[in-house]
Amino acid sequence: DGGITQSPKYLFRKEGQNVTLSCEQNLNHDAMYWYRQDPGQGLRLIYYSQIVNDFQKGDIAEGYSVSREKKESFPLTVTSAQKNPTAFYLCASTDSYSNQPQHFGDGTRLSIL
Amino acid sequence: QKEVEQNSGPLSVPEGAIASLNCTYSDRGSQSFFWYRQYSGKSPELIMFIYSNGDKEDGRFTAQLNKASQYVSLLIRDSQPSDSATYLCAFYNNAGNMLTFGGGTRLMVKP
Numbered sequence: 001d002g003g004i005t006q007s008p009k010y011l012f013r014k015e016g017q018n019v020t021l022s023c024e025q026n027l028n029h030d031a032m033y034w035y036r037q038d039p040g041q042g043l044r045l046i047y048y049s050q051i052v053n054d055f056q057k058g059d060i061a062e063g064y065s066v067s068r069e070k071k072e073s074f075p076l077t078v079t080s081a082q083k084n085p086t087a088f089y090l091c092a093s094t095d096s097y098s099n100q101p102q103h104f105g106d107g108t109r110l111s112i113l
Numbered sequence: 114q115k116e117v118e119q120n121s122g123p124l125s126v127p128e129g130a131i132a133s134l135n136c137t138y139s140d141r142g143s144q145s146f147f148w149y150r151q152y153s154g155k156s157p158e159l160i161m162f163i164y165s166n167g168d169k170e171d172g173r174f175t176a177q178l179n180k181a182s183q184y185v186s187l188l189i190r191d192s193q194p195s196d197s198a199t200y201l202c203a204f205y206n207n208a209g210n211m212l213t214f215g216g217g218t219r220l221m222v223k224p
């Protein structure tokens with residue numbers, strides 16, 4: 001089945017630790033996105049990538065890093081510089097044409113130990 | 114001024130009624146608008162998108178767009194308890210590459 005796979009579903013981070021969230025898609029989409037959602041809030045854009053080996057900062061990129069070495073994969077690293085990482089992280093993808101609907105993976109819930 | 118304004122709710126309607134959800138936005142250059150449904154603890158699911166002024170119907174859902182007044186609305190006819198969720202509106206920036214989300218409206222449909 002075509003879709004977006006995020007893993008793990010739940011992740012715990014210790015103080016000072018970097019953690020990486022995985023996002024893989026087999027929809028042949030060019031554009032991929034990472035969002036953060038805090039309880040009772042909307043989604044906020046962290047990073048996005050419209051083509052392999054290129055990515056752009058969103059509204060809240062500080063404390064996060066990404067890579068886009070393959071079209072199918074867009075991992076997000078939550079670094080120790082992100083002091084409040086507890087949130088629901090969502091990955092989305094879409095065709096490269098502008099203004100297209102985005103479709104989401106099932107999300108990763110990150111908590112601090 | 115926030116880019117997207119949604120009443121956080123909860124909006125409570127009886128089963129079988131019409132639920133009306135509204136969203137206003139500030140970016141006059143926006144060309145495309147989306148409604149997502151999000152059940153508690155789950156990821157958002159696209160239910161409607163609209164690009165032109167006027168109404169767009171899909172089953173029990175109707176999206177309405179008024180670019181002059183900068184609002185987009187979602188009507189859910191014959192509301193069911195399974196429609197109880199948070200509804201997020203979203204729109205693209207002028208370049209069509211960054212989606213901005215509202216905070217969502219929580220809808221409760223009571224049997």
